[in-house]
Amino acid sequence: MTRFHKIIALLCALVAALVVTIFRMQIGIAQRSDPAQRVERGRHLVENVAMCAECHTPRLRSGALDRSRWLQGAPMAYKPLGETPWAPLAPAIAGLPGYSEEQAVVLLMTGQKPGGAACLPPMPAYRLSRDEALDVVAYLKSLPAGR
Numbered sequence: 001m002t003r004f005h006k007i008i009a010l011l012c013a014l015v016a017a018l019v020v021t022i023f024r025m026q027i028g029i030a031q032r033s034d035p036a037q038r039v040e041r042g043r044h045l046v047e048n049v050a051m052c053a054e055c056h057t058p059r060l061r062s063g064a065l066d067r068s069r070w071l072q073g074a075p076m077a078y079k080p081l082g083e084t085p086w087a088p089l090a091p092a093i094a095g096l097p098g099y100s101e102e103q104a105v106v107l108l109m110t111g112q113k114p115g116g117a118a119c120l121p122p123m124p125a126y127r128l129s130r131d132e133a134l135d136v137v138a139y140l141k142s143l144p145a146g147r
Protein backbone atom coordinates (compact mmCIF):
# COMPACT_ATOMS: atom_id res chain seq x y z
CA MET A 1 0.00 0.00 0.00
CA THR A 2 1.31 3.41 -0.89
CA ARG A 3 1.29 6.22 1.55
CA PHE A 4 -1.58 7.79 -0.39
CA HIS A 5 -3.69 4.65 0.00
CA LYS A 6 -3.00 4.56 3.72
CA ILE A 7 -4.20 8.13 4.12
CA ILE A 8 -7.36 7.39 2.13
CA ALA A 9 -8.02 4.27 4.25
CA LEU A 10 -7.53 6.27 7.43
CA LEU A 11 -9.90 9.01 6.23
CA CYS A 12 -12.53 6.42 5.32
CA ALA A 13 -12.29 4.89 8.79
CA LEU A 14 -12.65 8.32 10.39
CA VAL A 15 -15.71 9.19 8.31
CA ALA A 16 -17.28 5.83 9.15
CA ALA A 17 -16.66 6.38 12.88
CA LEU A 18 -18.16 9.86 12.62
CA VAL A 19 -21.28 8.58 10.86
CA VAL A 20 -21.78 5.89 13.50
CA THR A 21 -21.35 8.44 16.33
CA ILE A 22 -23.85 10.89 14.83
CA PHE A 23 -26.31 8.05 14.29
CA ARG A 24 -25.98 6.92 17.92
CA MET A 25 -26.44 10.48 19.18
CA GLN A 26 -29.63 10.84 17.17
CA ILE A 27 -31.01 7.61 18.62
CA GLY A 28 -30.10 8.92 22.09
CA ILE A 29 -31.86 12.25 21.50
CA ALA A 30 -34.94 10.48 20.11
CA GLN A 31 -35.08 8.20 23.15
CA ARG A 32 -34.73 11.03 25.65
CA SER A 33 -37.65 12.97 24.23
CA ASP A 34 -39.90 9.97 23.62
CA PRO A 35 -43.03 10.83 25.68
CA ALA A 36 -43.66 7.28 26.96
CA GLN A 37 -40.09 6.95 28.16
CA ARG A 38 -40.25 10.36 29.83
CA VAL A 39 -43.33 9.30 31.77
CA GLU A 40 -41.65 6.04 32.79
CA ARG A 41 -38.46 7.76 33.95
CA GLY A 42 -40.56 10.36 35.78
CA ARG A 43 -42.51 7.62 37.56
CA HIS A 44 -39.23 6.09 38.72
CA LEU A 45 -37.92 9.45 40.00
CA VAL A 46 -41.19 10.22 41.82
CA GLU A 47 -41.64 6.76 43.33
CA ASN A 48 -38.07 5.66 44.08
CA VAL A 49 -35.75 8.67 44.10
CA ALA A 50 -37.45 11.93 45.13
CA MET A 51 -40.10 10.07 47.18
CA CYS A 52 -42.81 12.67 46.44
CA ALA A 53 -45.55 10.20 47.38
CA GLU A 54 -44.32 9.93 50.99
CA CYS A 55 -45.81 13.38 51.62
CA HIS A 56 -48.28 13.90 48.77
CA THR A 57 -50.25 10.64 49.15
CA PRO A 58 -52.65 9.96 52.03
CA ARG A 59 -52.09 6.84 54.14
CA LEU A 60 -54.23 3.90 55.09
CA ARG A 61 -54.75 2.98 58.75
CA SER A 62 -51.88 0.54 58.39
CA GLY A 63 -49.59 3.46 57.56
CA ALA A 64 -49.10 2.28 53.98
CA LEU A 65 -49.60 4.77 51.15
CA ASP A 66 -53.16 4.70 49.78
CA ARG A 67 -52.64 3.74 46.12
CA SER A 68 -56.27 4.58 45.31
CA ARG A 69 -55.53 8.24 46.18
CA TRP A 70 -52.06 8.36 44.66
CA LEU A 71 -50.51 11.87 44.92
CA GLN A 72 -53.94 13.35 45.70
CA GLY A 73 -52.63 15.46 48.58
CA ALA A 74 -52.27 14.66 52.28
CA PRO A 75 -51.94 16.31 55.68
CA MET A 76 -48.45 16.23 57.15
CA ALA A 77 -48.35 13.57 59.85
CA TYR A 78 -45.89 15.53 61.96
CA LYS A 79 -44.67 19.03 62.68
CA PRO A 80 -41.52 20.31 64.32
CA LEU A 81 -41.44 21.49 67.94
CA GLY A 82 -41.25 25.25 68.25
CA GLU A 83 -42.02 28.07 65.87
CA THR A 84 -40.79 27.08 62.42
CA PRO A 85 -42.40 27.90 59.10
CA TRP A 86 -44.29 24.72 58.22
CA ALA A 87 -46.99 23.71 55.75
CA PRO A 88 -49.56 21.41 57.38
CA LEU A 89 -50.69 20.04 54.01
CA ALA A 90 -48.97 18.65 50.92
CA PRO A 91 -51.36 19.60 48.07
CA ALA A 92 -52.57 17.26 45.34
CA ILE A 93 -49.98 16.98 42.56
CA ALA A 94 -51.58 14.26 40.40
CA GLY A 95 -52.19 16.01 37.06
CA LEU A 96 -50.33 19.06 38.43
CA PRO A 97 -53.42 21.27 38.72
CA GLY A 98 -52.66 24.99 38.41
CA TYR A 99 -49.14 24.43 37.10
CA SER A 100 -47.94 24.80 33.51
CA GLU A 101 -45.17 22.45 32.42
CA GLU A 102 -42.61 25.27 32.58
CA GLN A 103 -43.73 26.48 36.03
CA ALA A 104 -43.42 22.97 37.44
CA VAL A 105 -40.01 22.46 35.81
CA VAL A 106 -38.75 25.69 37.42
CA LEU A 107 -40.13 24.58 40.81
CA LEU A 108 -38.28 21.26 40.60
CA MET A 109 -35.04 22.87 39.36
CA THR A 110 -34.92 25.82 41.78
CA GLY A 111 -37.47 25.31 44.56
CA GLN A 112 -39.29 28.47 43.43
CA LYS A 113 -43.03 28.70 42.93
CA PRO A 114 -44.54 30.82 40.13
CA GLY A 115 -43.86 34.40 41.30
CA GLY A 116 -40.53 33.43 42.85
CA ALA A 117 -41.50 32.56 46.44
CA ALA A 118 -40.06 29.40 47.99
CA CYS A 119 -42.27 26.53 49.16
CA LEU A 120 -42.69 26.16 52.90
CA PRO A 121 -40.94 23.24 54.60
CA PRO A 122 -41.09 20.32 54.58
CA MET A 123 -41.39 20.56 50.77
CA PRO A 124 -37.75 20.04 49.74
CA ALA A 125 -36.14 22.63 47.42
CA TYR A 126 -35.25 20.13 44.71
CA ARG A 127 -32.38 20.80 42.32
CA LEU A 128 -33.30 18.44 39.50
CA SER A 129 -31.70 18.81 36.09
CA ARG A 130 -33.99 20.18 33.39
CA ASP A 131 -34.24 16.74 31.86
CA GLU A 132 -35.18 15.08 35.17
CA ALA A 133 -37.71 17.83 35.89
CA LEU A 134 -39.31 17.31 32.45
CA ASP A 135 -39.53 13.57 33.21
CA VAL A 136 -41.21 14.15 36.59
CA VAL A 137 -43.63 16.70 35.12
CA ALA A 138 -44.52 14.37 32.22
CA TYR A 139 -45.35 11.63 34.73
CA LEU A 140 -47.39 13.90 37.06
CA LYS A 141 -49.31 15.41 34.11
CA SER A 142 -50.10 11.87 32.91
CA LEU A 143 -52.02 11.14 36.12
CA PRO A 144 -55.70 12.06 36.45
CA ALA A 145 -56.15 15.23 38.55
CA GLY A 146 -57.78 14.88 41.95
CA ARG A 147 -61.44 14.19 42.48
Ligand code: HEC
Pocket (backbone or CB within 6 Å): 046, 050, 051, 052, 053, 054, 055, 056, 076, 087, 088, 089, 090, 091, 093, 099, 107, 113, 118, 119, 120, 121, 122, 123, 124, 126, 136
Ligand atom coordinates in the same frame (compact mmCIF):
# COMPACT_ATOMS: atom_id res chain seq x y z
C1 HEC B 1 -41.14 15.84 52.87
C2 HEC B 1 -42.44 16.02 52.28
C3 HEC B 1 -42.54 16.34 50.80
C4 HEC B 1 -41.91 15.71 49.75
C5 HEC B 1 -40.94 14.55 49.79
C6 HEC B 1 -42.37 16.39 48.56
N1 HEC B 1 -43.24 17.39 48.86
FE1 HEC B 1 -44.10 18.67 47.57
N2 HEC B 1 -44.94 19.69 49.09
C7 HEC B 1 -44.86 19.34 50.43
C8 HEC B 1 -45.56 20.33 51.22
C9 HEC B 1 -45.72 20.30 52.73
C10 HEC B 1 -46.04 21.30 50.32
C11 HEC B 1 -46.79 22.60 50.62
C12 HEC B 1 -45.75 23.70 50.66
C13 HEC B 1 -46.36 25.06 50.84
O1 HEC B 1 -47.54 25.15 51.14
O2 HEC B 1 -45.61 26.04 50.67
C14 HEC B 1 -45.63 20.86 49.00
C15 HEC B 1 -45.92 21.55 47.84
C16 HEC B 1 -45.72 21.07 46.57
C17 HEC B 1 -46.21 21.67 45.35
C18 HEC B 1 -47.08 22.91 45.27
C19 HEC B 1 -46.31 24.16 45.47
C20 HEC B 1 -47.27 25.32 45.60
O3 HEC B 1 -47.61 25.93 44.58
O4 HEC B 1 -47.69 25.60 46.72
C21 HEC B 1 -45.79 20.89 44.31
C22 HEC B 1 -46.07 21.12 42.83
C23 HEC B 1 -45.03 19.80 44.87
N3 HEC B 1 -45.01 19.93 46.23
C24 HEC B 1 -44.45 18.81 44.14
C25 HEC B 1 -43.63 17.83 44.69
C26 HEC B 1 -42.91 16.86 43.90
C27 HEC B 1 -43.00 16.74 42.39
C28 HEC B 1 -42.19 16.12 44.77
C29 HEC B 1 -41.18 15.03 44.43
C30 HEC B 1 -40.23 15.37 43.37
C31 HEC B 1 -42.49 16.59 46.11
N4 HEC B 1 -43.37 17.63 46.01
C32 HEC B 1 -41.98 16.05 47.28
C33 HEC B 1 -44.21 18.24 50.94
C34 HEC B 1 -43.38 17.39 50.23
